[in-house]
Amino acid sequence: MNNIFNGPLPEGIGECKSLTKIRTTRNFLNGTIPTGVFNLPLVTQMELDDNLFSGELPSEMSGAKLGLLKMSGNMITGTIPPAIRNLANLQTLFLDANRFSGEIPEEIFKIKSLSKLNISNNDISGEIPASISQCTSLNSIDLSRNKLTGEIPKGISKLIDLSILNLSRNQLSGEISDEIRYMTGLTTLDLSDNDFSGEIPTGGQFSVFNASSFSGNPNLCLSRRESCASLVSRAGASGHHAKPFTASKLKITVIFLTVSL
Numbered sequence: 702m703n704n705i706f707n708g709p710l711p712e713g714i715g716e717c718k719s720l721t722k723i724r725t726t727r728n729f730l731n732g733t734i735p736t737g738v739f740n741l742p743l744v745t746q747m748e749l750d751d752n753l754f755s756g757e758l759p760s761e762m763s764g765a766k767l768g769l770l771k772m773s774g775n776m777i778t779g780t781i782p783p784a785i786r787n788l789a790n791l792q793t794l795f796l797d798a799n800r801f802s803g804e805i806p807e808e809i810f811k812i813k814s815l816s817k818l819n820i821s822n823n824d825i826s827g828e829i830p831a832s833i834s835q836c837t838s839l840n841s842i843d844l845s846r847n848k849l850t851g852e853i854p855k856g857i858s859k860l861i862d863l864s865i866l867n868l869s870r871n872q873l874s875g876e877i878s879d880e881i882r883y884m885t886g887l888t889t890l891d892l893s894d895n896d897f898s899g900e901i902p903t904g905g906q907f908s909v910f911n912a913s914s915f916s917g918n919p920n921l922c923l924s925r926r927e928s929c930a931s932l933v934s935r936a937g938a939s940g941h942h943a944k945p946f947t948a949s950k951l952k953i954t955v956i957f958l959t960v961s962l
Contacts, residue, residue, distance in 0.1 A: 702726045702748075710735055720744055726771075727751040734772075739764055739788075750774050750795065762787050771795040773819070781820070783808040790814055797821040797843065805829065805844070810836040821867070822846040829868075834859045841865040845891065853878045865889040869917075872896055877915075882906050893917045 707729040714723070715737015723738060726748045733756030734749060740763045747764075750773040757779030767788050773795045780803035781796065791812050797819045804827035805820065816838050825847040833842075834856030842860075845867045852875035853868070864886050873895040881887065882905025890910050894917035901907065901915055901922060915921055 702728075704728050706730055709733070710738075712737070714738060715741065718742060722746045724748045725752060729753055731755065734758070734777075736761070739767075742766065745769070747771070758782050758785075760784055764788055766790055768814075769793045772799065774798045776800055778802070780804075781806055781809070781825075785809060786811050788812065793817040795819045796823070799823055801825055803827075805849075807832040810834075812836065814838055816862075817841045819843040820847070825849060827851075829854050829873075831855070833857070837861065839863055840886075843867040845869040845871070847871055849873055851875070853881075855880075857881065858883045860884065861886060863887055867891040868895070869893045870895075874898065876900075877902060877921075890914045897921045 702724050703726070705728065706725065709732030710725070710730060712735045715735040718741065720741055721743050723744060724746065729752065731753040734754050736759040738744070738747065739759055743766060744764055745766050746769045747767060748769070748771045750771045752775055754772070754775040754777055756777065758777065758781070760782050762782065762784045768790050770788065770791060770793065777799040779801065781801055783806040785806065786808035789812065792814050794815060794817070801820070801823040802825065805825060807830035809815070809818070810830060810832040815836055818839060818841065821843045826849065828851030829844065829849060831854045833854055837859055839860050840862045841864060843865070849868070849871040851873065853873065857878055858880035861884070863884060866887060866889070869891040874897060876899040877892065877897055879902045881890070882902055884906050887906050888909065892915055893913065897918040898920035899922065
């Protein structure tokens with residue numbers, strides 16, 4: 702970690718069956734990550750973040766003891782492979798700041814031990830899988846800065862241990878789920894810069910969040926003191942509002958008429 706190693710990881714590292722940790726964070730390593738490292742039987746931690754790795758992840762994975770997988774800040778492309786489900790003991794998965802595309806595989810949320818998930822700052826599209834509500838061990842989710850569409854999945858309130866939910870800077874739409882008010886452990890919510898509409902629900906856990914959690918949604922009622930209809934109407938206007946006809950303007954008009962006569 703924190704060296705100036707460069708070049709690719711040797712393919713032979715995938716044959717080191719006795720390895721328990723792989724940590725190459727903050728170097729200049731490049732090339733495709735060797736397929737074999739995702740199948741090593743004893744590895745519990747793999748930290749490959751902040752390098753120059755590229756290429757795609759393998760379609761087969763079987764690292765049964767892997768609990769932490771961090772590949773943030775690289776140039777990895779392609780889709781997130783459904784085989785990631787085979788990492789049955791995975792607790793932390795960080796794939797942020799890469800070039801992943803395609804949809805989020807629903808298989809991710811079948812990892813019963815998963816607690817921290819970060820796929821932010823990629824090129825992920827499609828809807829958030831409904832299976833997210835089945836992964837009740839999650840306590841932190843960051844899917845921000847992608848191209849996700851659709852609504853917040855029903856059943857999101859089943860994630861009773863969730864404390865952080867960041868869905869900002871996507872293209873999510875529909876109304877904000879009322880269910881969130883029952884998520885009493887949720888301390889950080891960011892739904893900003895999407896296409897949500899309607900009123901912000903009130904009561905329960907919504908009392909914890911301020912306006913910044915919902916900003917950047919032009920069809921969303923940000924002010925709870927103002928009717929939703931007036932805000933939606935305002936969002937649909939051109940943005941150039943007529944100024945009120947003030948008393949000073951009336952006086953000038955009368956003087957002009959008098960002079961003209």
